[in-house]
Amino acid sequence: MLPASGNLPSLANIPSLQSANTGGTVAAATKKTLLMVKDLYVSFPTKGAEKATVVNGLSYEISEGETLGVVGESGCGKTMTSLSLMGLVPGRGEVTGEINFNGRNLLEQTEKQWREVRGRDLAMIFQEPMSAMNPVMTVGQQIAEVLQVHEGLSKRSGVDRAVELLTAVGIPSPLRRARDYPHQLSGGMRQRAMIAMALACRPKLLVADEPTTALDVTIQAQILDLILELQEDTGMAVQFITHNLAVVSELAHRILVMYAGRGVEYATSEQIFDNPLHPYTRGLIETLPDPDKKVERLHVIQGSLRVQSRQGCRFAPRCTLATDECRVIEPPMLEVEPNHYVACLKVAP
Ligand SMILES: Nc1ncnc2c1ncn2[C@@H]1O[C@H](COP(=O)(O)OP(=O)(O)O)[C@@H](O)[C@H]1O
Ligand code: SF4
Ligand SMILES: [Mg+2]
Known part of the structure; x- marks a missing residue:
């Protein structure tokens, strides 16, 4: 069992974190499909004639409110899969297949449409929060900016909401921390701040790419608990990526095991652990x-x-x-x- 994450304030009172779904936690099986990835390929040009295909015909789906654990060793294509969902595959990477999210094939959208979806309906957190944060903006300003862009909030109410969000993710002295720059926070607090930023616009799907790998064991457990708690309160779906099967054992409804760019086993958590x-x-x-x-x-x-x-x-x-x-x-x-x-x-x- 994971240790409790402490007494977090109730999220139900915070408008930006209220559930987009109705009816609380319902078994994933009875819920609507939110994301359907079909035959996803990601490849990069190489010096030779052949392309390097790093994701190779991957298919899976996530229901509303469900947590999917994606597990596989380093280099098997987990991050490239997540970056495909976000429209952020680097360099000359080529993505083909279908990514149907909320009724739309993301791979057919314009860059402007990607920008609208990213940060609003779809948010991602990374192993290293610094890569997602602006080092010369305070934590509060960054969260407020997301809310200004996507929700049309004024600067003042954006900052107020940022403080509420920092409180909700269990950051002590949130008013003071909102005025800090990312480098002034500890690793665990920075991860919490990134989660607050990702949740600012109530995403329907949170893509969490090894968000606890760089943290020590106690902080890891707290962050996992926090994600679970936030998910229960907001009804968002989570794609949780890790190289460590143990990490998703208490978190995931279903698990996708990847090997060398492909899915090799995909089932409920019970099936994976009871009958691999x-x-x-x-x-x-x-x-x-x-x-x-x-x-x-x-x-x-x-x-x-x-x-x-x-x-x-x-x-x-x-x-x-x-x-x-x-x-x-x-x-x-x-x-x-x-x-x-x-x-x-x-x-x-
Ligand atoms: N920019 C890139 N150009 C070419 N190949 C890349 C690039 N980034 C990652 N790769 C390769 O893609 C494969 C999958 O990487 P990645 O998705 O980061 O794996 P994981 O997240 O599972 O550790 C690896 O073999 C990696 O070397
Ligand atoms: S037994 Fe199954 S996993 Fe092993 S090499 Fe054959 S097909 Fe692959
Ligand atoms: Mg990775």
């Missing part, structure tokens, strides 16, 4: 420390992401179950039990 079917997911679960064992035994998945097959299953070079067939045929993602999808030739529906 893909050899890579099984390996990830075996690496989690077992709380019942006195001596922690850490299993390791042999090999590295860099060793991948160019053909067939990308996990084959590291898979103990691999056969010749696996090195030739690319496993399709199939529904093996209701709402449980797996891409492995040895797991039959």
